[in-house]
Amino acid sequence: MNQNQISEIIRNNREKRKMTQMDLAKQLYVSDKTISKWETSKSCPDLEMMEAIARVFQMSIFEFLSNQIIETTNKQGNCLKAHFYVCPICGNVLWTLSESMVHCHGISLSSLQAQKTNEDHFISIQKIENEYFVSISHEMTKKHYISFIAAVSSNRIQFVKLYPEQNAEAYFKIDGVKFIYFYCNQEGLFKKRIDYTMM
Missing domain, CATH: 2.60.40.730 (SOR catalytic domain)
Known part of the structure; x- marks a missing residue:
């Protein structure tokens, strides 16, 4: 996965949740400029930060990196x-x-x-x-x-x-x-x- 793909995943997931760059920045304790740099491929979050971003988006790190939500096949969880x-x-x-x-x-x-x-x-x-x-x-x-x-x-x-x-x-x-x-x-x-x- 390259930097452009990561920036696109961050932007798409943020917009899907109707979050501003500032909203996301506050939850990650970074500046909105940092979010902007990630989304424009000027820089890339490290793995630890990607895990934090995935948590904000309520995704696993695998779902985040693959850009896929994994649906459980066990609908009868009991x-x-x-x-x-x-x-x-x-x-x-x-x-x-x-x-x-x-x-x-x-x-x-x-x-x-x-x-x-x-x-x-x-x-x-x-x-x-x-x-x-x-x-x-x-x-x-x-x-x-x-x-x-x-x-x-x-x-x-x-x-x-x-x-x-x-x-x-x-x-x-x-x-x-x-x-x-x-x-x-x-x-x-x-x-x-x-x-x-x-x-």
Whole structure:
């Protein structure tokens, strides 16, 4: 991609969003003269600045550089189909709306398979006004603890990260929650369906 193409992409995207050069300049913390130079091919933004421009235009850097908006083919994106991943090295927690290739610390992570709660991982869910109070009967030592609790509805995931030596509990907005997930660092992922008849 040459400088003329980049200048054209910046100008076209700015005009499409009905932004002036000054509007764009303010969001990028540069002068309107800088924007003018980019759009007339007198200078070119560096890669870091291109990433910032892409963010302003609500595009990925790939979309910006290819001058194409990528449409998702998954029109049925649903948080109830969430997949959870935990890095065994750093404890990083990630989730996706479909099976994905996820890596952390150079390791390929597998989607965790949720199991039903049991006596050793008993979960209590209480409705308090417009929230669920979730507590898990579990030790919270540095060697054995609940790492996170998540409340999942069709359009959102509410997530609370937990740490050893604190209580394994959290509050979540009710907001259509269908499942509670929690992760034990030794036994893995657990899943509990909200039973509305017991609330």
